[in-house]
Amino acid sequence: MKIPRQFLGVNYISKIVDNFQDHVGNTGTAVTFHEPKDCKDVPLEKAATWELSLNAAITTDLIRKLACDPNCALDGLAVCKGESLLFEAYRTPYSERYPHITNSTCKTITAIAVMFAISEHLLTQEDYVLSFFPEYDNLLTPKHTKKLTIYHLLTMTSCSKCNEIVSVTDDDWVRAFLTLDCQYEPGSRYIYNSMNTYMLAAILNKVTGMSLVDYLTPRLFKPLGIGNIRWELCPKGIERGGWGLHLSLDGMLKIGIFLANDGAYHGKQLIKPALIKEMKRVNIHQDADALATGYGYQIWHLPGDLMMLSGMFGQHVIFSEDTQLVVAMNAHNDKMFPDSVLVKHVIRYMKNPQTFQPDGDWKERLQYRHLLQVVSAFQNGYSLKNDWNLLQYHTYCKKQQDILAAKGQKVLEWCRAFDGKRLRVNTETMKLFPYMLQGLYSPGPFSVSDISFKLKETSLKMCFYKERNRKDADTGRERIELEAGADAYCIQQIPVGGNRMDVAVKVTPATDEDEHKVILLDIIFLEEGIHRRIKFFLFGEKVAVELAEYPDMRAIVEQVITGDAVIAGNTYDIADKIPEGFRVLLEHKVEPKIYATLLDLTSKKK
Incomplete structure (x- = not known):
């Protein structure tokens, strides 16, 4: 028996596609686990x-x-x-x-x-x-x-x-x-x-x-x-x-x-x-x-x-x-x-x-020390594009640390534009949870309509408010608080459906092609290996917001549409139902571009 070239099933694609319907009322159930004893x-x-x-x-x-x-x-x-x-x-x-x-x-x-x-x-x-x-x-x-x-x-x-x-x-x-x-x-x-x-x-x-x-x-x-x-x-x-x-x-x-x-x-x-x-x-x-x-x-x-x-x-x-x-x-x-x-x-x-052929004794020992340096640099998140010799390593580390520190100071300065303010989405809601995460755990999309900001010494605290619905009058609006580090990731737990998940959050500075200031918010779900990235483009009191997620749902579904991957079990049943226009839906859903307005909390009530 031979496996066809398009052979491997996309284990969760059906669930993810189902979640594009955005069941706002679905808050998910807790995922339970077994762990080894003793x-x-x-x-x-x-x-x-x-x-x-x-x-x-x-x-x-x-x-x-x-x-x-x-x-x-x-x-x-x-x-x-x-x-x-x-x-x-x-x-x-x-x-x-x-x-x-x-x-x-x-x-x-x-x-x-x-x-x-x-x-x-x-x-x-x-x-x-x-x-x-x-x-x-x-x-x-x-x-x-x-x-x-x-x-x-x-x-x-x-x-x-x-x-x-x-x-x-x-x-x-x-x-x-x-x-x-x-x-x-x-x-x-x-x-x-x-x-x-x-x-x-x-x-x-x-x-x-x-x-x-x-x-x-x-x-x-x-x-x-x-x-x-x-x-x-x-x-x-x-x-x-x-x-x-x-x-x-x-x-x-x-x-x-x-x-x-x-x-x-x-x-x-x-x-x-x-x-x-x-x-x-x-x-x-x-x-x-x-x-x-x-x-x-x-x-x-x-x-x-x-x-x-x-x-x-x-x-x-x-x-x-x-x-x-x-x-x-x-x-x-x-x-x-x-x-x-x-x-x-x-x-x-x-x-x-x-x-499997080590170099001569002294050379191999030097190369091994260099290997350990590269491993350490990788662990610290340093760039590995440029090489260095053994004697340059400490200089290289100091330079990388200075680069990260400078980026941290720059993004904190830019974040002053958000300090004490609320960002109100005025076109459509944004989804805090990536679609990939929704496909895996069905927690519901957590549609965001407002974000409040408070600047700390080395971080930015944010509160994401869920979109209003009829139940809010009785229970109050659901919210998720995040703290994003400027020079290092802040690790914390947040509620996702019925579970609490470990996330690492950081803000970094960037610019777009027109040299507008961009604040990049990176949210990493540590055990799931899923990233939510949110870009805030600063235009005075107006802010453009762009969302992305990794792994990229668009690339994944594209592989299904083009036949480079097969959906587990019922390949043809799902693939035949995915129209060409689904790419447009993916672009709109997975990487939405949203315009929002900054409101000063000192003059506006929450």
């Missing part, structure tokens, strides 16, 4: 490049390429070889304190759980899915659904019509999956669909009598020293399986090590090697012109001996069984599938023979 992070031991037979200069070049290429939109990068860590680095304001959403990367972890269950004789690949849910096996059960097996779920060949939109429209995802028929005969075609992996999680919940996290904790997470994780649950309290896992780069590396070692870690075999080898074996063959060459049990094959755990927007783990090299990354780019600039850079690094 399980702590045990960091990997660090080693230098010459100890790992790696070339520091080539590794430094990789970091520069990924950090400087805007198409990569890199948030974090980690490299290890064997079971030793070379480095783990997050670009500010990201850090290991806020485990990043892995998107579809966690599908592979769910498949690992299935292999543990097989090793304990709790199920087999040939078992029929309905055998675990006999209550849905009746005269009304669709004929193709009766044929579904564990193997079909593992290999994305169920051909089920039930896709991720069910997570918005239904509170019983198992029922929805088993009462809908399949598009084609199970096993006849590859159709990427996250509900396949959710069903694996639901089956594991049935056969083990415990949650997926609780099942994996003594078998995988605790032996690997992975503690700082949490997995989002469906309305029935089952892990989502195919998405929703928050995990650090360290944890991602350890999963890669486990797979590269055929289920062994620190000299201990955690599962039979044959089962992990079976999981990694190619089941679906890919045409040679595509980047991915095949698919195993929820795991991608890349050129050479490389394999990948892949999540949309740049959440990847790539490993080599031969060299034992593992690279993990977080990003917020616009790509839903493996064939991206980010992945191509990493593949070239991992396949380059010189990567």
Whole structure:
């Protein structure tokens, strides 16, 4: 069986498109999580490049390429070889304190759980899915659904019509999956669909009598020293399986090590090697012109001996069984599938023979020191476009700090125009929450009609007021307060639907093509890897407001329209309904341009 060139499903596109209807009344429900109990992070031991037979200069070049290429939109990068860590680095304001959403990367972890269950004789690949849910096996059960097996779920060949939109429209995802028929005969075609992996999680919940996290904790997470994780649950309290896992780069590396070692870690075999080898074996063959060459049990094959755990927007783990090299990354780019600039850079690094040839002793040690400097600069958010030698590093850091401080002072001076004033939108409301966030968590758009400002010594405090509605007379207007740092991000929590999310907020100065002053407000949802950017263009008492979000919804839907990506489950059903004019709607919705008026609070009542 071969995967067509347009192969990877856009896991949440259906939900996001649905949210373009702007259901103002939808405030969202709280997302619940499972976290491992009595399980702590045990960091990997660090080693230098010459100890790992790696070339520091080539590794430094990789970091520069990924950090400087805007198409990569890199948030974090980690490299290890064997079971030793070379480095783990997050670009500010990201850090290991806020485990990043892995998107579809966690599908592979769910498949690992299935292999543990097989090793304990709790199920087999040939078992029929309905055998675990006999209550849905009746005269009304669709004929193709009766044929579904564990193997079909593992290999994305169920051909089920039930896709991720069910997570918005239904509170019983198992029922929805088993009462809908399949598009084609199970096993006849590859159709990427996250509900396949959710069903694996639901089956594991049935056969083990415990949650997926609780099942994996003594078998995988605790032996690997992975503690700082949490997995989002469906309305029935089952892990989502195919998405929703928050995990650090360290944890991602350890999963890669486990797979590269055929289920062994620190000299201990955690599962039979044959089962992990079976999981990694190619089941679906890919045409040679595509980047991915095949698919195993929820795991991608890349050129050479490389394999990948892949999540949309740049959440990847790539490993080599031969060299034992593992690279993990977080990003917020616009790509839903493996064939991206980010992945191509990493593949070239991992396949380059010189990567595994350190320079002479003294030269390699100097290059390693330089590598550590570049890693530190990346973590501090400094520009890596210009190089420096070892002796220039402190001068370089001082210059970068001075640049950031000068920008901070400039934006604070510009923000005086807002101090003590309220910005009233006079054309249309603006949405504080990005559409991507709405698609993932359905919190409602939080339509903003007013923003008040108060300038502090090193920051700007803002209060976003929700658009008025009939309920306000009884409850008062809903509001969200944010504090934006001028020289550094301010980290805080804000309510998003029924949850509280960690965000980092900063203001920076810019100018437009006509040299008008522009204040850029950057709001980063730290665990979700989603950015909301708001530009305020200053024209005296009039202010133009322009919104953007990253990953860019327009680029994502464009890939669907042009056929560069496939919507999970019901590709043709949705793609055929997206008219050419939808691009105009996206432009208007995702990046609206709004005019507003500044009102002085000393003369105007709130």
